[in-house]
Amino acid sequence: MFGHVMEDLTPEEIAAASQLYAPLADRVRELVAATVLTEVPAPDVAKAIQLIEEATALLGTKAVEGSFGVRWTPDGKRRTWGNAIVGLRNPIAPPLDIRQRGDLTYADVVIGPQYEGPPTLVHGGIIAAMLDQVLGDAAVNAGVPGMTGTLRIRYNRGTPLGPIRVQSAVDRVEGVKTFVSGQVIVDDAVTVEAEGIFILPKAVRDLGDNPPPGILAPGD
Amino acid sequence: MFGHVMEDLTPEEIAAASQLYAPLADRVRELVAATVLTEVPAPDVAKAIQLIEEATALLGTKAVEGSFGVRWTPDGKRRTWGNAIVGLRNPIAPPLDIRQRGDLTYADVVIGPQYEGPPTLVHGGIIAAMLDQVLGDAAVNAGVPGMTGTLRIRYNRGTPLGPIRVQSAVDRVEGVKTFVSGQVIVDDAVTVEAEGIFILPKAVRDLGDNPPPGILAPGD
Incomplete structure (x- = not known):
């Protein structure tokens, strides 16, 4: 490719x-x-x-x-x-330094002033960007890497600049679709929720049962 | 505030x-x-x-x-x-240099290598980020500025790095909710579609019928 x-x-x-x-x-x-x-x-x-x-x-x-x-x-x-x-x-x-613990995929990160949207808050679009990546990585970690098909984000309240957690987990796999959900967490409270569907690419499907080493493993 | x-x-x-x-x-x-x-x-x-x-x-x-x-x-x-x-x-x-022409809010921009996700393609999260902003600006341009409530993105295909258009228009306003849809366009083809609901903040609602000058106008 x-x-x-x-x-x-x-x-x-x-x-x-x-x-x-x-x-x-x-x-x-x-x-x-x-x-x-x-x-x-x-x-x-x-x-x-x-x-x-x-x-x-x-x-x-x-x-x-x-x-x-x-x-x-x-x-x-x-x-x-x-x-x-x-x-x-x-x-x-x-x-984002994305890690894995059991079924949870997550990143703890401190968000600086260059990611501001509304005053003192993380830009909602930057939050969407981080969720897209962390949800996608949950699919990778589950052995079903995919391109984002759909992404749905619900903003419950503003996320202040500073330390946040972005996390995700695979809910289920249906054929080529992997359903993943995730959250942004600040001080133990969920500020943003997300759901994504990730599609296993045809190029990977065509590899069949013997993909080359690493193609289905997390990168860095 | x-x-x-x-x-x-x-x-x-x-x-x-x-x-x-x-x-x-x-x-x-x-x-x-x-x-x-x-x-x-x-x-x-x-x-x-x-x-x-x-x-x-x-x-x-x-x-x-x-x-x-x-x-x-x-x-x-x-x-x-x-x-x-x-x-x-x-x-x-x-x-993004976001402009307005009639009911359309849009930005033409050239996306450089620092916005890469999959090889040679714009990161899906960065696309979500730009859509969040351009959809939100459509609400602002319609006189009903809001914080993003929900954002739904459908990725039809990869968006190559390079020149793209991000555009949006308000579909309807229901109470404090403004419904906006938008697209990413490359070479006249839609690569990504989005729908957003933007919520008029209480601070703006409390201003009543005589908001201070500019509060409902686009910024720069």
Whole structure:
């Protein structure tokens, strides 16, 4: 499939790449927040722009064309490091560090000022984005990965910026459809509820009973 | 309401602030994309981090506490410049430049590699986020601004990274509920459909028949 990239890397090489690019994305996340909040005068903005342009040019001297895609190793280890919600090298992503405990798929994350919608609250769309990812990961964790078919979100009340939990669990599987529900939780209270249906892609169905290693396992 | 900030600025001062901070956010957007795609070796990453940390420190020398909030002028002009989807000074935001033509509310935008989910496709969650905003703006444009109550998204097929249109229109208003539908369009084909119900906040209902100027008008 286009955008899926096979790379023959050792675990050590993957760890080294993570240790190289994850801190870079973290520093850009801090810059993003500072850009939203800054009130410095024009000369300081001009100087900051100069520094940022220099960093961008430097990073661009060797770069992937198009988009990062999803990377695989021959033993089936998947890396979604460019993903907009979970990508460890994507400064747009909070990033969600999605974990699994029993049937529960969840992420604990602190939501910064760059994700604001209504004043002091997390943007409802960003909440939808995180739920889409965490519900989808529940399907992956259950061995039935799918593209989002439908997603329904019910906002009970505003979700303040700061620490939140996003969680999900598979309710049932019917043929190619996996039904998943989830919640956003703040201080033990549910602020948002979601239901999603995820569709097993034809490309995966066509793999039959002997999929390549890792295709049905969680990535990172 | 907390996070709503009144500022007595002239139109010229607002234009100057936009011209100062919007280009900064644009440069950070370019850096975000470069961070996702870069393959430069460790010494270059270290140098880029140094430049980025310097820029962040400089921008932090004078900054808003907490979050940007929503800013108002006494004549009722609203600025949502920190918003995660439309904020002109928020590098997380594409940003959507949401316009109105007749009953249609829409944004034409080019989606870059930092919004990727499945390889080469826009993250389904990011699509949900943009739809939440554009559907909500249709309610605002119809004079019935609301918090998202429910949002339902149907993904017909993947939406490729690149130029897309996100559009919406109000279907009907029932009491405090505004029913809005919308679509994502790529090359004249609908890739995603959405329906939302937006709830007129009690704070606005309490304003009665004489709301302050601008409270029911689109911001920017």
